[in-house]
Amino acid sequence: MKKFSLALLLVLYAHLCQAQTYEWIFPSNESWINVNEGEELNFIIKTNANLPTRFSLENAGVTNIQLDSAGNFKWQPSFDLVDRIAKTKELTIVFHASIADGQRLRKAITFTINHVNRPPVVEELPAFYVKQASSNSYQISSDYVYDPDGDPLVFKAIPPQMPEESSLSSQGQFLWKPSRGQFNALKANPLFVEFIVQDQPEKAETKGRLKIAQTQQDLPPEILIVPGDSIFTLKEDEMLNLKLYISDPNGDDNIRSAGFLSKDLRVPESSLKENTPLQYEFTWMPGYDFVEEDEKQLVNEIIFFTLDKSNNRSQRKIRVRINDAENLVQKDALQYQKYYNNMLSAMQLINILDANQKQLNQDYKKARKGKKHRSIINATLGGVTGLSPLALEPDNSKIVSGVGGTTVLTLGTLEATEVIGRSKEAILEKIKITIEIRNKVQAAGDEFARKYALKSSRRNADFEKDIDKLRTAMNDQKLVLLEIDAFQKNQPRADTKALRRVFIDFSEE
Secondary structure, three states, rough: OOOHHHHHHHHHHHHHHHOOOOOOOOOOOOHEEEOOOOOOEEEEOOOOOOOEEEEEEEOOOOEEEOOOOOOEEEEEEOOOOOOOOOOOOEEEEEEEEEEOOOOOEEEEEEEEEEOOOOEEEEOOOOEEEEEOOOOOOEOOOOOOEEEEOOOOEEEOOOOOHHHEEEEOOOOOOOEEEOOOHHHHHHHHHEEEEEEEEEEEOOOOEEEEEEOOOEEEOOOOEEEEEOOOOOOOEEEEOOOEEEEEEEOOOOOOHHEEEEEEEEEEOOOOOOHEEEEEOOEEEEEEEEOOOOOOOOOOEEEEEEEEEEOOOOOOOEEEEEEEEEEOOOHHHHHHHHHHHHHHHHHHHHHHHHHHHHHHHHHHHHHHHHHHHHOOOOOOOOOOOOOOOOOOEEOOOOOOOOEEEOOOOOOOOOOOOOOOOEEEEHHHHHHHHHHHHHHHHHHHHHHHHHHHHHHOOOHHHOOHHHHHHHHHHHHHHOOOOHHHHHOOOOOOOOOOOOHHHHHHHOOOOOOOO
């Protein structure tokens, strides 16, 4: 009876063991399968079996997952596990349990991993060494500033931190042209400029710092020529004017001297004048004798140089092409002489006409009054050719003199309407001609004096044409009718004051 009972009990126990069902025991909170990158996940997995149990994982292809045989689970998802664009990623992990009674359990758990944005990383930057009076550029390298998630970066300046006349672009390019005072201040105390790096689109920010100091290299000075051309073309009578600005990357107090060398030694050293130790001015006019007439053109090379206290040299070379030019000084003097001589001739003719009109007026008065028993005096027609006594017979007391090529013989008395062998109407006609020619010459002279009062106007091609017009007015064909002597003794002194009294627009230029 006892043997039967023991065997029955063993069968019953075996049957009960085979029918036993085991279950997994995981953390009770629902958020345990939702984890962020970089966040550590710790929990213990169990089963409801009271028998020894050994736990393990299938190879999930994910690193950093730890599960010991006792069921202790530990995992910290890396920050590169989830794509920054996708934001989340699902990962399935299969857990295994081996129970002492031979049963095995398998459970697949899907975890949701969330992307976590990290701020940019700013490492210590190399120093920014600047030069004085130069546009210095510094690009912040991605080797020292980067985003661990690969997000795009934007650089932002902090206005109170920025030195005057500096700028920081959104791409991280720092530009600055320090003044002399700013550069000298860097000698004793380097400048530290803070800035902000922001990733996109999360806007996470990190502050960085840039050290700015004077350049440690002994650099040569620099020359800036204004205008900045390398070839200049001018005429002999044109002025070449250049401004030279000198600077030294190591500081303006490092500059020693400046000068120039010319291929043609006729360029005087006095052409370069020092306004300040940092600014010079070069002024030079070749002159009309610089280029020979048969050459037409000459090219000269000029080298400007500057030295610093360490004898570092910097130079700039220019080429000057000089074209032969007409000597305007001589031409203006010649043109003025033509202007003056023609004005003088016009004035003298006007004076002659005025004197002739005065004489004609007197003759006209005499012709109107008339005189009896008047002797023939100075009756002239044409030029003076000589004097010949004429005797009238039978009365030798009647002797007259003949002047000119024509002798007028008067017997007895003259009529009251005649004088010197001419009628009153002839005198009136000559007066009319005199006034006409005089007004014509005066108008032409006034116009000529006014139009060519400036030497620049006398360079015009119309100047010679207008001289011919003035001479035409002075050589009026009716002048021969006035029987005026070609030689005048009592002309006024030919000076500019006398000319201006006749032609008010006459210029002494």
